[in-house]
Amino acid sequence: MAIRKAEAKNAPEAFSSGDVIEELRRRYDRLTQSQKRIAEYVVEHSQAVAFSTVDQMAAQLDVNPSTIVRFTYRLGLNGFPDLQERMRELVRDQLSRTGDPINENQVAGHLEGTSFGASLSHDWQNLHRTISGLDTAAMGRAVNILARARRAYVVAGFSTFPVAQYCALILNRLRSEVCLLASNDAFATPRLVEMKPEDCVLAFTFPRYASATHRIVQWAKENKARVIAVTDSPISAVGQIADVVLLAASAGTGMQNSLVAPMAVANALLNGVAATKGTSALERYSRHDRLMNRWDAFLLKLDGVD
Numbered sequence: 556m557a558i559r560k561a562e563a564k565n566a567p568e569a570f571s572s573g574d575v576i577e578e579l580r581r582r583y584d585r586l587t588q589s590q591k592r593i594a595e596y597v598v599e600h601s602q603a604v605a606f607s608t609v610d611q612m613a614a615q616l617d618v619n620p621s622t623i624v625r626f627t628y629r630l631g632l633n634g635f636p637d638l639q640e641r642m643r644e645l646v647r648d649q650l651s652r653t654g655d656p657i658n659e660n661q662v663a664g665h666l667e668g669t670s671f672g673a674s675l676s677h678d679w680q681n682l683h684r685t686i687s688g689l690d691t692a693a694m695g696r697a698v699n700i701l702a703r704a705r706r707a708y709v710v711a712g713f714s715t716f717p718v719a720q721y722c723a724l725i726l727n728r729l730r731s732e733v734c735l736l737a738s739n740d741a742f743a744t745p746r747l748v749e750m751k752p753e754d755c756v757l758a759f760t761f762p763r764y765a766s767a768t769h770r771i772v773q774w775a776k777e778n779k780a781r782v783i784a785v786t787d788s789p790i791s792a793v794g795q796i797a798d799v800v801l802l803a804a805s806a807g808t809g810m811q812n813s814l815v816a817p818m819a820v821a822n823a824l825l826n827g828v829a830a831t832k833g834t835s836a837l838e839r840y841s842r843h844d845r846l847m848n849r850w851d852a853f854l855l856k857l858d859g860v861d
Contacts, residue, residue, distance in 0.1 A: 575641045578630055580789035580800065586629075591790075592616060593626045597642070598788055605642040609635045674808045678815040681804035685816040688802055697757075697783045697799045698827035704755035704781065706732040708746075710772075711758065712765025718785075718814055719759050722821040728843045729828050729836040736771060747771065752779035759785045759821070760793045761805040761812050769793055785820050 579594045597604050613620040627638045666672025711719035723735035736743045756775040760768045769792045775782050784797035787805045794800045803820045807813035829836045
């Protein structure tokens with residue numbers, strides 16, 4: 556084991572994508588505890604890393620500046636300036652996608668000074684950060700996996716479960732073979748043993764991260780199924796091992812998480828699947844509506860469903 560570490564230090568594995576966050580996700584589990592702290596800081600404070608000195612960053616983390624420099628070499632970078640430049644590119648890219656002149660102060664100004672106003676403004680900011688940070692290619696890969704998999708498992712636990720439930724409900728109207736799994740689902744095991752490499756798992760996981768969600772994702776990886784994670788950090792337990800990671804800000808102003816941004820990501824995925832599957836999704840959705848209309852499931856009737 557010591558030999559492997561020495562090799563990594565002397566000849567770091569370079570990466571050409573320039574995606575520091577993805578590289579941290581890939582390597583996180585092999586980092587030391589102090590290196591994990593640095594990685595978490597880089598992920599959570601990209602702007603501070605981009606525009607701070609190595610001494611300032613070291614003071615924030617209470618580590619020696621040389622520890623940060625060694626960490627950058629461990630990633631295959633050419634020192635701290637290389638890390639900064641890559642983070643500046645990331646920040647510039649995010650800022651270029653946040654040009655909407657309407658901000659939460661304009662919309663929620665009449666709620667200023669209230670707890671609910673602060674909560675709504677925070678949700679707005681979460682959604683703004685999530686949209687600006689989403690990777691188009693990653694979203695495209697996630698949509699294609701969800702549209703083409705033999706069976707799609709949708710999983711979440713505890714307070715995150717309503718997002719998974721909504722997503723599975725609509726996904727099942729767009730395609731067949733959709734399986735919703737809750738952390739306390741007694742019927743989960745029989746369905747999980749049927750998992751195959753042609754299947755996929757869509758996992759929603761946010762702090763404090765349901766352990767059952769992690770176990771299901773581990774099982775999926777063992778069975779070579781593709782995993783899509785919608786989570787708050789690329790170095791969350793599920794984020795580290797997922798094939799595709801979609802980040803959604805979930806921090807709330809109260810004791811609970813905010814699920815506004817995760818729900819928006821779920822909705823975007825569903826619309827992407829509908830567009831990808833095209834006519835087949837539209838026909839399936841219409842058949843579902845016709846059946847619901849026949850059973851008088853809703854007070855409001857849709858025109859043209861018969």
